[in-house]
Amino acid sequence: MKILVIGSGGREHALTWKLRQSPQVEKLYCAPGNDGMRRQAERVDIGTGDIERLADFVAGEGIDLTVVGPEQPLVSGIADLFESRGLRVFGPSREAARLEGSKAFAKEVMLENGIPTAACEVFSDMDEARRYVAQDRPCVVKADGLAAGKGVILCSGRAEAEAALDAVMGRKVFGEAGERVVVEELLTGEEASFMALMDGDDFLPLASAQDHKRIFDGDEGPNTGGMGAYSPAPVVDAAVHDAVVEQVLKPLASGLKRRGLVYRGVLYAGLMITEDGPKVLEFNCRFGDPECQPIMMRLESDLPSLLMATADGRLGEAAAEWSDQAAVCVVLASRGYPGQYQTGMEISGLDALDSWRDGYAFHAGTKREGDRWLTGGGRVLGVTALGDTIEGATGQAYDGVSRISWEGMHYRRDIARRAIDRGAP
Ligand code: AMP
Ligand code: GLY
Numbered sequence: 001m002k003i004l005v006i007g008s009g010g011r012e013h014a015l016t017w018k019l020r021q022s023p024q025v026e027k028l029y030c031a032p033g034n035d036g037m038r039r040q041a042e043r044v045d046i047g048t049g050d051i052e053r054l055a056d057f058v059a060g061e062g063i064d065l066t067v068v069g070p071e072q073p074l075v076s077g078i079a080d081l082f083e084s085r086g087l088r089v090f091g092p093s094r095e096a097a098r099l100e101g102s103k104a105f106a107k108e109v110m111l112e113n114g115i116p117t118a119a120c121e122v123f124s125d126m127d128e129a130r131r132y133v134a135q136d137r138p139c140v141v142k143a144d145g146l147a148a149g150k151g152v153i154l155c156s157g158r159a160e161a162e163a164a165l166d167a168v169m170g171r172k173v174f175g176e177a178g179e180r181v182v183v184e185e186l187l188t189g190e191e192a193s194f195m196a197l198m199d200g201d202d203f204l205p206l207a208s209a210q211d212h213k214r215i216f217d218g219d220e221g222p223n224t225g226g227m228g229a230y231s232p233a234p235v236v237d238a239a240v241h242d243a244v245v246e247q248v249l250k251p252l253a254s255g256l257k258r259r260g261l262v263y264r265g266v267l268y269a270g271l272m273i274t275e276d277g278p279k280v281l282e283f284n285c286r287f288g289d290p291e292c293q294p295i296m297m298r299l300e301s302d303l304p305s306l307l308m309a310t311a312d313g314r315l316g317e318a319a320a321e322w323s324d325q326a327a328v329c330v331v332l333a334s335r336g337y338p339g340q341y342q343t344g345m346e347i348s349g350l351d352a353l354d355s356w357r358d359g360y361a362f363h364a365g366t367k368r369e370g371d372r373w374l375t376g377g378g379r380v381l382g383v384t385a386l387g388d389t390i391e392g393a394t395g396q397a398y399d400g401v402s403r404i405s406w407e408g409m410h411y412r413r414d415i416a417r418r419a420i421d422r423g424a425p
Pocket of ligand 2: 225
């Protein structure tokens with residue numbers, strides 16, 4: 001079987017790494033991929049936005065399955081284009097990907113199907129939005145569009161909410177995504193990431209995970225794409241798992257079907273586990289990153305079989321086996337991320353990790369130059385390890401981290417700390 005993975009981050013490297021382990025895979029490509037992914041796949045020099053050329057390449061090479069990593073090509077309709085050309089693709093259609101592409105649409109679908117979520121209002125008029133936040137309650141202001149997970153501002157009351165509206169709608173700090181805003185109730189609890197494969201009829205929950213969104217230890221500083229993750233997330237116990245299946249996945253699957261939307265791919269629900277049970281913060285139409293990294297490390301089943309079953313609408317026959325071990329991923333980032341950062345710094349210790357037995361360093365933003373590794377992005381590496389417990393896996397991951405360095409390397413020292421402090425197994 002020939003497979004193409006679209007994307008170039010840690011998520012795509014983890015998918016590629018797992019796909020490579022399958023005896024079914026005879027040829028693996030990544031577009032555009034990154035230099036770390038060369039170990040598993042052949043890089044193809046086509047950008048993720050160039051969906052026509054991607055389709056031509058897939059048709060020309062006779063590729064059996066294309067796995068779309070990031071949201072942007074999905075929101076642009078890559079799945080529709082591939083299907084119209086008879087090419088098998090893992091990822092939802094443009095319409096279905098609006099669950100991520102438009103927060104307002106996601107809310108509409110949730111309300112329509114009774115899916116628990118924060119109460120909210122949508123505004124395209126700034127004065128109306130200002131009148132609404134004058135109620136002076138804790139709230140969240142969200143730009144209504146793709147803003148790389150960064151278009152969300154938590155506000156304790158009126159003054160902060162007004163400042164947020166001014167930034168998002170007035171000064172457009174998140175660009176056009178600020179034309180419309182969603183203002184919603186501030187939920188409290190612990191967050192978890194819950195992903196499921198969906199094929200339009202059936203769904204298959206994946207192992208739970210927890211992300212660490214803020215840049216600094218103790219959940220301080222601005223939101224990032226994610227600074228580390230672990231799986232399983234102890235906060236997703238059996239009761240929460242069942243509640244997500246019954247209250248989120250089932251109504252969502254049937255609601256999408258009623259709208260005539262066929263969702264084939266992975267659905268990511270960002271959850272807040274509140275005192276009243278799980279509530280959906282957001283949907284994404286792709287694997288979470290970094291969550292994908294520990295999850296792929298724990299997956300024991302054959303990944304191509306699961307992705308093919310999803311793309312072909314055969315998930316009803318599929319099952320996923322998970323390692324009993326825990327996995328932890330620590331993201332190594334460039335100083336300054338998620339703001340401005342420098343690239344081109346030489347990374348030391350990376351090749352020596354080849355002999356590391358307990359984990360793997362997934363590449364997110366690296367460049368190979370001669371025999372040197374250089375930084376090439378905000379999130380640079382996802383150092384991911386297995387262990388018998390979350391604490392054990394965390395120790396292994398930080399052991400891997402301790403072998404790598406570059407000038408300005410930044411990472412959180414408290415990944416999985418909360419789970420360990422709770423006495424998680
Ligand atoms: P989103 O992109 O909508 O998931 O928001 C990014 C992050 O903002 C989430 O992971 C939460 O940490 C936080 N957040 C979003 N919505 C809420 C909410 N209604 N209540 C509390 N925190 C929220
Ligand atoms: N780690 C959060 C996300 O992928 O959206």
